[in-house]
Amino acid sequence: MTEKTPWYKDAIFIELNTRAFKDSNGDGWGDLPGLTSKLDYLKALGVDAIWLLPIMPSPLRDDGYDVSDFCNIFPAYGTMDDFKTLMNEAHQRELKIIVEIIPNHTSDQHPWFQASRDPNHPEHEKYRDFYVWSDTDKKYEDARIIFLDTEKSNWAFDEKRGQYFWHRFFSSQPDLNYDNPVVQQAMLDTVKFWIDAGADGLRIDAPPYLFEREGTNCENLPETHQFLKRMRKFVDEYKPDTLLVSEANQWPEDVVEYFGDGDEMHMNFHFPLMPRLFMALAKGDRSPIEEILARTPALPEGCQWGSFLRCHDELTLEMVTEEERQWMWETYAPNKAMRINLGIRRRLAPLMDNDSRKILLMHSMLLTMIGSPFLYYGDEIGMGDNIALLDRNGVRTPMQWDSSPNAGFSEAPADKLYTPLIDDPVYGYTRVNVVAQEADPASLLNRIRHLIAVRKQHPLLGRGDFEWKSFSFETKAVASYQRTYEGKRIVVLNNLRDTPVSGWIPETADKFVDILTGNVIHPGDYTLPSYGFIWLLPVE
Ligand code: NOJ
Numbered sequence: 001m002t003e004k005t006p007w008y009k010d011a012i013f014i015e016l017n018t019r020a021f022k023d024s025n026g027d028g029w030g031d032l033p034g035l036t037s038k039l040d041y042l043k044a045l046g047v048d049a050i051w052l053l054p055i056m057p058s059p060l061r062d063d064g065y066d067v068s069d070f071c072n073i074f075p076a077y078g079t080m081d082d083f084k085t086l087m088n089e090a091h092q093r094e095l096k097i098i099v100e101i102i103p104n105h106t107s108d109q110h111p112w113f114q115a116s117r118d119p120n121h122p123e124h125e126k127y128r129d130f131y132v133w134s135d136t137d138k139k140y141e142d143a144r145i146i147f148l149d150t151e152k153s154n155w156a157f158d159e160k161r162g163q164y165f166w167h168r169f170f171s172s173q174p175d176l177n178y179d180n181p182v183v184q185q186a187m188l189d190t191v192k193f194w195i196d197a198g199a200d201g202l203r204i205d206a207p208p209y210l211f212e213r214e215g216t217n218c219e220n221l222p223e224t225h226q227f228l229k230r231m232r233k234f235v236d237e238y239k240p241d242t243l244l245v246s247e248a249n250q251w252p253e254d255v256v257e258y259f260g261d262g263d264e265m266h267m268n269f270h271f272p273l274m275p276r277l278f279m280a281l282a283k284g285d286r287s288p289i290e291e292i293l294a295r296t297p298a299l300p301e302g303c304q305w306g307s308f309l310r311c312h313d314e315l316t317l318e319m320v321t322e323e324e325r326q327w328m329w330e331t332y333a334p335n336k337a338m339r340i341n342l343g344i345r346r347r348l349a350p351l352m353d354n355d356s357r358k359i360l361l362m363h364s365m366l367l368t369m370i371g372s373p374f375l376y377y378g379d380e381i382g383m384g385d386n387i388a389l390l391d392r393n394g395v396r397t398p399m400q401w402d403s404s405p406n407a408g409f410s411e412a413p414a415d416k417l418y419t420p421l422i423d424d425p426v427y428g429y430t431r432v433n434v435v436a437q438e439a440d441p442a443s444l445l446n447r448i449r450h451l452i453a454v455r456k457q458h459p460l461l462g463r464g465d466f467e468w469k470s471f472s473f474e475t476k477a478v479a480s481y482q483r484t485y486e487g488k489r490i491v492v493l494n495n496l497r498d499t500p501v502s503g504w505i506p507e508t509a510d511k512f513v514d515i516l517t518g519n520v521i522h523p524g525d526y527t528l529p530s531y532g533f534i535w536l537l538p539v540e
Contacts, residue, residue, distance in 0.1 A: 016377035023410035032078035046452035066107035087198035096200035132166035201243030262300035305371030314343030349382035384427025460485035473503035509538030
């Protein structure tokens with residue numbers, strides 16, 4: 001391993017919701033001690049870092065993204081001591097913990113907002129300018145509305161203050177005013193608080209929207225980048241190994257700005273790639289992936305993409321054309337209840353028709369194509385979703401540990417669970433659960449574990465350059481590429497179609513090792529099975 005390679009280039013991440021993972025005290029809500037008791041499971045899965053969805057106090061109008069205290073733990077999840085225990089236990093297993101920071105907004109229940117909105121509040125003067133207030137709702141009209149299904153405007157009127165406040169997400173989430181230097185400092189203090197608590201990294205929620213300027217779409221503004229650079233500088237000086245992962249859901253040319261010259265965020269999710277993996281699979285044609293990778297600029301030294309298939313939000317279709325969006329909806333969300341805002345609120349397994357060949361093929365691309373992969377809890381066992389639940393809650397149901405009542409998630413009475421378990425005939429917990437899959441060598445869980453383990457034996461899959469390489473599989477049905485690093489290479493072939501594809505493995509090496517099976521492959525005719533994939537290491 002090259003000494004200077006930062007850890008996150010080799011890491012496999014998983015994102016999970018503390019509330020959904022494991023309940024330790026029988027109140028029906030997952031908690032930090034519960035999560036701590038399941039670290040061995042995560043270690044065995046092969047992940048290196050766990051991104052915790054928001055764990056701070058919140059009225060949960062946006063599942064914790066509406067924070068009411070940046071420096072504490074949501075009571076049902078435990079205490080700061082529980083967090084410290086989690087950190088210690090994670091570090092003993094060489095697992096890192098990434099904490100979610102939400103700089104753009106707070107809950108309207110946050111004491112800052114309560115003081116800001118109320119002229120009679122004893123601390124009104126101090127917090128008056130903490131939020132973006134206006135006498136009119138006609139400012140910044142070029143800014144789009146993000147939560148299209150619920151919000152009609154980015155302004156909401158506050159009776160107490162007699163003014164409008166600005167919000168890019170739900171109206172219960174007022175945006176902080178970054179033109180106020182005290183707000184900037186308060187957010188840096190939050191960053192410091194979580195670093196002091198032991199966090200190995202921070203996921204920075206919704207960074208594009210920190211500042212507003214008239215005549216712009218209020219996204220990706222220079223002032224926003226300046227503040228993020230300031231945050232990075234603070235982190236570099238205070239605890240240099242701390243990772244900053246940003247969620248800038250933008251086109252590649254805009255996202256690269258979030259890396260700066262290597263002096264802004266260490267990682268950004270590659271949002272535009274994600275829907276194109278789904279598109280390529282459903283079309284049996286790699287072109288959508290080719291097009292977006294061709295538009296993806298090289299990154300500054302030390303920076304890395306975060307790649308993912310699904311997450312806690314809808315499968316967002318913001319970064320596709322209108323035509324592509326309609327096609328994706330028709331293909332992957334034929335029932336309108338599966339759609340939300342500009343996306344699709346379904347989990348990976350149902351999107352793949354529960355076809356394990358397709359689920360594994362998507363993981364093959366996730367683990368070999370670009371960047372460091374982020375898994376979403378439950379997808380490794382093929383959990384289903386529940387579109388009858390509101391908002392995005394249908395993809396946030398309890399982890400399915402075993403077939404006992406409440407899926408081994410909680411000992412509370414079933415009606416006390418924070419949300420119902422998946423209990424349908426296909427994806428229900430009596431069929432789809434960790435214990436059953438651990439016992440079956442051919443289960444999805446064990447096969448994904450194997451893919452992860454092999455990826456980790458070959459760090460070039462995290463660090464290497466990417467190049468399309470047909471390997472004489474000229475057809476667009478095969479996503480075939482080569483990763484190279486320090487003179488080594490691995491060739492990956494993914495068949496995107498439900499029919500076998502034949503091609504030719506050229507004599508660019510005497511022979512190849514299929515690193516997933518250990519089989520030796522000699523140059524010559526080769527047929528990839530339907531939705532099959534192969535990772536080839538040349539023996540040169
Ligand atoms: C992005 C988060 O991923 C999403 O869940 C949340 O609703 C918005 N930011 C607003 O905080």
